[in-house]
Amino acid sequence: xxxxxxxxxxxxxxxxxxxxxxxxxxxxxxxxxxxxxxxxxxxxxxxxxxxxxxxxxxxxxxxxxxxxxxxxxxxxxxxxxxxxxxxxxxx
Numbered sequence: 001x002x003x004x005x006x007x008x009x010x011x012x013x014x015x016x017x018x019x020x021x022x023x024x025x026x027x028x029x030x031x032x033x034x035x036x037x038x039x040x041x042x043x044x045x046x047x048x049x050x051x052x053x054x055x056x057x058x059x060x061x062x063x064x065x066x067x068x069x070x071x072x073x074x075x076x077x078x079x080x081x082x083x084x085x086x087x088x089x090x091x
Contacts, residue, residue: 023036032067058071058073
């Protein structure tokens with residue numbers, strides 16, 4: 001382990017942000033920062049910084065009780081998923 005980070009923790013910023021998003025599940029759709037930190041193995045300061053960025057972009061939103069959930073922007077992106085269909089063609 002180098003720099004206090006677990007060996008399996010993502011090294012790129014994008015990878016770390018995706019690891020944060022991957023912390024949310026159907027069973028645990030709302031999380032505290034400490035739960036995200038524990039789930040990702042990232043330092044708390046990194047989680048806080050990235051969660052703030054994700055909130056600013058709309059990928060994550062903060063609840064009234066200071067927890068976090070998937071934000072509306074990811075919902076809009078999910079609506080774009082075509083489930084393998086191509087209009088006017090085949091796959």
